[in-house]
Amino acid sequence: MRLLLIEDDEAIGPQLQTALKKAGYAVDLATDGIAAEYQAELEPYDLIILDLGLPNRSGLDVLNNLRNRNCVTPVIILTARGGWQDKVTGFNAGADDYVSKPFQIEELLARITAVLKRTAGVVTGDLQHADFKLDEQAQTVIFSNGEQSNLTGIEFRLLRYFMLHPGHVLSKTVLTEHVYEYDEDKDSNVIEVYINRLRHKIGTDLIQTKRGQGYVFGNKPQ
Numbered sequence: 020m021r022l023l024l025i026e027d028d029e030a031i032g033p034q035l036q037t038a039l040k041k042a043g044y045a046v047d048l049a050t051d052g053i054a055a056e057y058q059a060e061l062e063p064y065d066l067i068i069l070d071l072g073l074p075n076r077s078g079l080d081v082l083n084n085l086r087n088r089n090c091v092t093p094v095i096i097l098t099a100r101g102g103w104q105d106k107v108t109g110f111n112a113g114a115d116d117y118v119s120k121p122f123q124i125e126e127l128l129a130r131i132t133a134v135l136k137r138t139a140g141v142v143t144g145d146l147q148h149a150d151f152k153l154d155e156q157a158q159t160v161i162f163s164n165g166e167q168s169n170l171t172g173i174e175f176r177l178l179r180y181f182m183l184h185p186g187h188v189l190s191k192t193v194l195t196e197h198v199y200e201y202d203e204d205k206d207s208n209v210i211e212v213y214i215n216r217l218r219h220k221i222g223t224d225l226i227q228t229k230r231g232q233g234y235v236f237g238n239k240p241q
Contacts, residue, residue: 020065020135020180021045021197025055025081026097027073031120035068038124043158043175044131045200052076056084063196064092065180066135068127071098071109079112086113093134097127139183146182148237151221153182160221168220173198173213181226181236190233 022039026032027050039046047062049055052073059067059081071078082094093115098105101119109117115134118127132155136146146153150163158175160168170178176198181189191210198210214234218226227235 020176020183021047021063021200022131023047023049023055023059023062023064023067023092025049025052025059025067025073025078026070027051028070035124039128039131042128043155043172043179045176045198047201050074052078052081056081058201059085059092060088060090062201063193065197066131066138067092067094068097068131069094069114071096071100071105079108082109082112082114093138095127095130095134097122135183146179148182148185148225149222153178155179170220171213171216174217174220177210177213178217178221181234185236188229188232188235193233 020043022044024032024036024039024046026035026048032048032050036046036048047058047064049058050073053075055069055073056076069078069082073081078096078098082096085092085094094113095116095118096109096114097118097120098109099120106117115138116130118130146155151160153159154161154167158170158172160170160178162168177194180194180197191208194210214226225237229235
């Protein structure tokens, strides 16, 4: 899953970006309101984390502009403005959640997970399918017989994206856009390698190839 972190604080921004990467997300960092708004519309992000006190254009203006142009990407506001009036204003502007600074990274990660699952229509706590579930904290697959299989960073991002979009035909281009960061070397052909690795770990039949279209993961999680 690919996130856009919009935060101008020179200390908080890079630290939070690193923490989110460790949690298994591809994360692009923007520090300017105008540039961030442009990037949010240009790239296919799964979620945006938005500070309100940004240079050149406020976070609230960024959010209003995105929603007025029918950008439906989920947005979590992350700000030091913690008053109830600020929260009401943020939600009325189209925010999906609101986290006040100072915050614990564990809380933010839990809220990100909840918003992503809610957006994808997943109502259960864990991402599950057939004989296994995805442990998002440990980034492992846990099978019903108790066995576990560790995942690499890209394998984890891919499997989580598949499990949040079961039954959808996902092209290599779409998958590449959602598992790599903006400045990473993107090679859609490498996606085939990671998909084959996932098949070896979770079962060859769960990720089907649709020739000329892309890949389909199973059915909806249980």
